[in-house]
Amino acid sequence: MSDASYARNARTTPTRDRERAAWDKEAVNAILDAGLVCHLGFVADGAPVVLPTIYARVGERLYIHGSTGSRPMRGASVDQGMPVCVTVTHLDGLVLTKSAFNHSVNYRSVVAHGIAYQVTDPDELTLALDALVDQTVPGRSREVRPANAKERAATRVIRLDLDEVSAKSRTGGTGEDEDDLDLPYWAGVVPVTTAYGTPEPAPHSTVPAPANLPSSRAAV
C-alpha cells in the first residue's frame, strides 16, 4: 500500500475478475465524484438491508445523511458505530455478444466497507451538509439558505472513512469465443450514459438558472 492507494485485503479483493479491480485513490475518487446516489448496506436483525441514498465525498471520507428517525441513522451511534457497505455504480454500456454466456456490461463501481459513525462536531456537520448539497450541483451550497438550527437538529449525518475500499470496472468491446466469431448474430456495444435535461424552474424561482446546473449535457 502506498499513499496513493487504499489498503488491499481479503475483503477488498474481488473473488472474480480481479484484473478489473483497482485500489488507487485517483480511480476510486473519480468514480465516487461522478456519482450522487449510493446504495447503503447495513444489517438489521441479522438480515441485510440495502437502501439508495445520496452521499458526498470529502477527502477520504464519505458522508451520508438522513432524518434522525431513519433506520441507518439510528443505528450508527457516536461511539459504537454501525458496520456498513457503501456501493456506487455507473452503468456505461451493454456488451452484446454472439453467445448468451459472453454478454456483459461496461461499468464503474466502488465498494467501501467499514464502520459508520454519527457526526456530532458542529463544524464537521456543516462541512458534510454543504458537501451533500454540492455533490448534487458543484458550489450550490453557497447559493441557498443554509440549514437553520431546527433543520440541523432534524438531520443526522454519518461518516465512513475510506479505508477498506476498491474500484472495479469494465471497459471496451466484446469478448467473444473464437468458435462464435462467424455466427450470424449482431454483436457490439450499446453505450449508456446518464443525461441531464433542461432545468425546469419552479414558479417561485425568479433568477436565471445558474451556469453550474448540469443542464443538457451528458454526465460521466
Place this chain on the structure above:
Amino acid sequence: MSDASYARNARTTPTRDRERAAWDKEAVNAILDAGLVCHLGFVADGAPVVLPTIYARVGERLYIHGSTGSRPMRGASVDQGMPVCVTVTHLDGLVLTKSAFNHSVNYRSVVAHGIAYQVTDPDELTLALDALVDQTVPGRSREVRPANAKERAATRVIRLDLDEVSAKSRTGGTGEDEDDLDLPYWAGVVPVTTAYGTPEPAPHSTVPAPANLPSSRAAV
C-alpha cells in the same frame, strides 16, 4: 393484502416518507422491469456486503447470476439459501430548492427482502438465463447462441421470490418552505434520464443492428 399487492409488514414499510411507498405489484414490477442493474446485499462474517449485478424478473421472482466461485453465489445454497436484500433504483431528477434542507431527488426504487436459493432445475435455469439476457435487450435470448453444458456448469443462478417487497418514489416539483419562497435563488428540477447511445458494432458483427436494440432513445 390483495392479489394485486405484495405483503406489507414492518420490514417493507419505510420509517420515513411513507406516503412515497407502494406495494402494488404493477408499481413494483414497472420499476423492476425498467432496470438492469440491482444492488445485491448479503451478510458476510457479520458485516454487510453490497455488490452491483444484473438481474431479471420473471413473474414474481427475481433471478441473479454469477460465476460458481463468486461469494453470493456460493452463499445461497439449495437448501438453506441466504438472506439477501435486492434494491433497484432509478434517479429521475435533481430537486433544487432555495434552502439546503429541502433539496431532494426524484427517483423510483424497489427494495426486496428474502432468502435467495440456488436454482438447480434445468428448465428453470434455462428460463432464468434467457430472462437475464432479455433484461438487457428484449428478445435477445432468441438471437444468440444459448449457453452450452460447460457454460451452464460455470454459471450459478439464484432465485428470490418477490414477497417482502416495496416500491418508493418521489416525483414532481420543489417542496419549499413558505418563508423561503422569495429568497433570490434559483429553484427547480433538473431531469435525469438514462440514455442509450448509437450501437457500436464489433468488427466480427456482420448483420445489421436488430430493431430491438435500445439505440438513441432515452430509457425510462
